[in-house]
Amino acid sequence: MWDLQSVAELRLVKMLDVTYDDVAFCPSNCSGNGDCMNGTCLCAVQYQGGGCQEKNKSYFISFSVIFYVLSSITTIQLIMCIKSEYQKMKNPSVWKACRVTTQKLLYLFVICASLSRGLYFTIQDSIPIHWADNIMSLYYLLLFSGCTLVVCFWAEMFHIQDRGLTNPGFLSKSLRFFTIFNLTLYSLTLAQFIASVFVENPHKLTKYLNGSLAALFIIEVVFFLAYGVEVFFKLKGAFKEEIRFVRPYPLHGSRLGLVFQGALQILTAFFLMMSVTEAKWKDSVPQPKKNYYDVIFRVVELGVALWFPCVLWNSRSPEKLWILNPSIIVQTSNDEEQVPVDRGEREALNNSRRRISRNYQATVDTSRDTTGPDCWICYDGDNQDAGPLIQPCCCSGDVAYVHHECLRKWLLESVDDSEASHCKVCKTPYQLSRGVPRLYRGFDMRTSFRMIAMLVMMTGTPLAVYFVLQNHPLSSAGIAGIGGCVLVEMLCLKCLGYSIKNVYNRAKIFSLVIVGKTAHSISQEVTNDELVVRRESQSARRATIVSLTPHDERLREDVAKETHQVEIVQTDSKPTLSEQNERTHPL
Template sequence: MNLRDVLDAVDANSTRNDTDLCRQACESSRGLCVGGYCTCYVQYRGGSCEFPNLPYLVSFGVFFCLLSFVSFVQLVLAIYCDYKKAEKNKLGAAFRRTTGKILHLFTALSTLSRGLYFSLKDHVSSIWSLNIQSIYYPFLLCSMALLVCFWAEIYIKGTQSQFLRYSSIYYNIFCLGVCGLLGLEWLINILTDEQNVSWIFDSLWAGLILVVLIFFLVFGSLMFIKVKGAFVPLMAQINNQQLCMSTLGIVIQATFQFLLVLLLVFNLLGSHSHIKWSLLGINIGLVSSRIFELGINVWFACVLWNYQRPEDLWILNPRRLLKLSDGLNGEEHKRLFEPELQASYSSTSLALGQCWICYDNKSSDSLIRPCKCSGDLQAVHHDCLKKWILQENNKGSFASSHGKPYCKVCQEKYDVIFPPSKKLFPYVPTRCWIKVAFLVVVVCSLCVGAQQAVYNNIPGYLQGLVITGVIILGLVVLRQLAITLIEASTRARMTAMVIRSRVNFTQLNQTIFL
């Protein structure tokens, strides 16, 4: 062996020792060994990443604590305003549970948990730091679930109360389940004293946020973008300025939450798969996730700004999107409702009637009078009216009356009987079942594609693009699946309904002929 080989062996041994020392210095998962040096994550600093990055921790801690203080002030002011407005039982009115107050409280507590996390990260053990970090997600989920349930009641029932009326039990069960999941995570972290199980709960939090986000988009787009639902009166016009504001608000909140879920998924893939992200990408993801978490809570503080009159907020009162019209003008009212203008119709023609849809006066056995209209519009065949209602329902004409059809002339709702929900399955159209089956197959295919992308040996950036595309497509497909199920249920109810008549034309005709 010559001198050159000896020197090369010494250099290789020195490089190996430097690499080992670098790995030992970074073995606490506070950085990565790059070129023989320990390069720290954004939360740490120092040659061996042994010190916390105070500018990072202090800046985010101050922002979250300040936002928590603002939310608590909004909550106190809302309580004080209710106290001043009440004439009797002031304390009961002040501390009465309302949707706005609960959202203020959850926003304050979620931001406070993040502020405590950044403030105490260097003063508590890693296990308790991880536990404090997880408190944010239950408050976020409960806030979004409350908003979704509140909107769902207004969209489906048309009734608007200060808090949940029909879905409070389901909402409480959901919140208890989320809190139970947080308690289970804390218990496992304390008993095992390991951080290797944290990815399981992170994946669960990401999945729950994604599910709630889908329902948020479904009801948010139907109510605040398409302006449909039982809260929309029969004669109403859209306030375009308020519509633009609500649409922008829905898009901003959905974007923040979707990007937060996307970063959580990328973090999980980088920690528990062969995908390895660069240090710069990891640090950008960490900072971006904190910014998105901050943006989600800033959104709640901004849309709930009017603590004095919460009924003026579009998020709590969708009727702010509407400006009611004055209804029919004088000529239309006289033409449709004045009885002296309809005196030309004889009693025989009124009794016999003629279907205003098919104009067939021979088969009068199935004629009904479902509304207050008189004259040529008083009689209609049951089957003809049912077909017309189905056509109008496809256009969304009856969304403003909770799916209950009404007369377009006299505006009276038809007296209809809907069968129980368990008997609606035979009335669901075949094309709806085919569409649901197709969407389910697409979701399963996307899951298989994502799994293959993770476990196949393809470049990391391609895997990231594939997974991003799968998540976006999955969100779109799941939203379409939810809309399809709602439309199928509505169409089945319309197909199976029975319309009651105000007058029995068969008996009336027999009386006249006798």
């Protein structure tokens, strides 16, 4: 029902004989939440209804669900990180496993930021408007702290030469600056929150806070890109050691992630400045463009938070993440040093050995005394089904020899490890002769089942959402289903991409031929060397006999006996006539 003012306006229009085509008339002027066009209200994306008086619950539910899911995923990553550190300890301690590291603190910032934005979309109608604005600003503050932590971490890696990269910990030299700066920032924000309760215009204080955060984001992104370019683009500017070669996949991934996050931060700062000055341009922009602006703003600020769990995907091994260990993109001269093997890697080594031994039906017989070399994987030097014994690296002793097929299966088991093509002891790269990879050889039962499951989910989820929208159009369940469908498709695409990559890597390994010296050729070289040494020893003893005096009969006889024993050991070489005379008639 229209109110009396609307009825009076309608009668006035009839008295003046003005048609609706000349004057667009909307009840209550769309409640100030939209634009009136040809008698129809075009509502802002946050509102709905004929008079734009009702909240658009689909909009708020969709974004709140997405941020809650993001917070849940990051929480799982944090728990896995703590569990992994606990398992790697010689003396496990929960307190030590929960110690603050760069990786854990970044997870914590994303969790708190996602929860604050989820709460904003959930309870903003139940709390005062100034509190809702403060909760909205808290999201940007937490993201800014995470970005500054990354900048400080990269700055230490760039400027401090003796900082260890293979075991990323926490800040050292810049910890005091990071702590004081963030404590000051959070103290001022808390003071602004408290002051908003007592001032008459709290929205003005929120604008001051957002404007300050936008300026800080611009300053921070300058350092973010500066150190990122030095570390990931100008490689020699970050690594003082001699670079042997560059790994292309981590290098391109790090550069793409750096540029993507830098662009998102710049857009976030731009949108924050636009929100501060919206009173000057809001009335001059059509409502559809303002709706596009709002949705893009929300997607961009979601992308800034989503970037952190994506680049910190390997919560169990932070040393394999380019954001925490840039040295994985190159191999330097220091990589030749031996790296200690942790308990998880040792267990994986033993499990792989058992799987390979079971495939070849090889058994280890410790009772027999073998003189030939053994394979360090299957411990069976007489296994003919595993190919020849080769020496693919510079190791010696018990780990010098390995079967060709055993090492190939070892590489297949370690297909996800970027260091698998190098010996883990002497760090010598294996000499690999690459053939033409055939993709069908890279599939196994587990990978095939995983890819089929991903394809079924990617196909079935949109169909399920379609049927829901057919039965319940423009409902909260339908909008939430669309958001969930987008997340499922993204996760499935990510898993499918990793599966295809593993299949291709396995196919490449199947096409490899590992080059190395065979055990037979090495034994021939050793035999020849021993023969030369024996001949030199024999000549030296003969010279000793000739140089003796006639009074040393006993010593002469002892040396002659030793010379006779050495000649017996000689391989199929008959003594000459002069040598027989020397044995029969010594000097």
